[in-house]
Amino acid sequence: MKANFALSTTWLKRGSMTLNQFFNTATQLGFSCYELDASISLTDIANLSLPEGQISTLQVPCPAHPQTFDAQFSTLNRYEREAARKAALNTFQLAADLKAKAVIINLGRIDISFKLEKALYQAWQTQGHQSDTFQTLKRELITMRNRNVPRHLEAALHDIEYLANQAQKYGLKIGIVTPNAYTALPMPEELNVILTEFGDPVYYWHNPAQTKIFESLDLMPQTVWDDMLNTHTLGVYLHDVSGLQSLLPPSNQEQSAAGVNFKQLATQISNQTLLTCLFSAKHPQEIVQNSLKMYQQIFKR
Helix, strand or coil: CCCCEEEEHHHCCCCCCCHHHHHHHHHHHCCCEEEECCCCCHHHHHCCCCCCCCEEEEECCCCCCCCCCCCCCCCCCHHHHHHHHHHHHHHHHHHHHCCCCEEEECCEECCCCHHHHHHHHHHHHHCCCCCHHHHHHHHHHHHHHHHHHHHHHHHHHHHHHHHHHHHHHHCCEEEEECCCCCCEECCHHHHHHHHHHCCCCEEEEECHHHHHHHHHCCCCCHHHHHHHCCCCEEEEEECEEECCEEEECCCCCCCCCCCCCHHHHHHHCCCCCEEEECCCCCCCHHHHHHHHHHHHHHHCC
């Protein structure tokens, strides 16, 4: 059975529409299932009016809570990891109540200042990836990451084991998403460790726009992630990228080689792979609707 396209609440226009208005509008545009992202609050959920089973996935933490929103599983601070686990359990409970299929988890960053990675981005934009400045920053970033990864991965594995046991109790799957920064977990080597250590209910959730950014920054070829696109892949986030800017609608696949190759992606995943569309709140309804039609044509769903 083919999986339908879901729309993430990243498109929710705060201040101009309620969560229920978001669902009503999205339904008119052609969507039939949705993801609740980490911005959704208890207040939003309290007034939720949606047929059972239309929430496909939830991001951790959902509902959002100011004390746990930034808590990470990769941290070496055990109190922060406890807060992250608490937030995840709250998400599991809500996901079970809403009859969702899975929860999406971002493992978090390792103890390296993001200033170094930000400087790498700036050097790429202003001087290019072949400049001495960029190459020096890249070598420093890779060295620092390699030095710090083992202890952070060990901490994350401990929490994943706990979360996997809890997810099974709730009848949920866990999608470990592509990291949103090079200084975060897991890159392919660490992801292989996780997927080897844990079977069901732990899976990979692919973000091809982010892997394209890693490739553009000369940090990791996108082909390295292709091995992840197998039976261990639970779902994919659909949005395009230009340079380092993501959350874009899909570009013309016949004219652009700079963005995500959705046609190739469609050949690498199964019909059961969950597909969730991400859009910025700034995108008008027409863009969202046209993007869905393009995705439907490419993925034959």
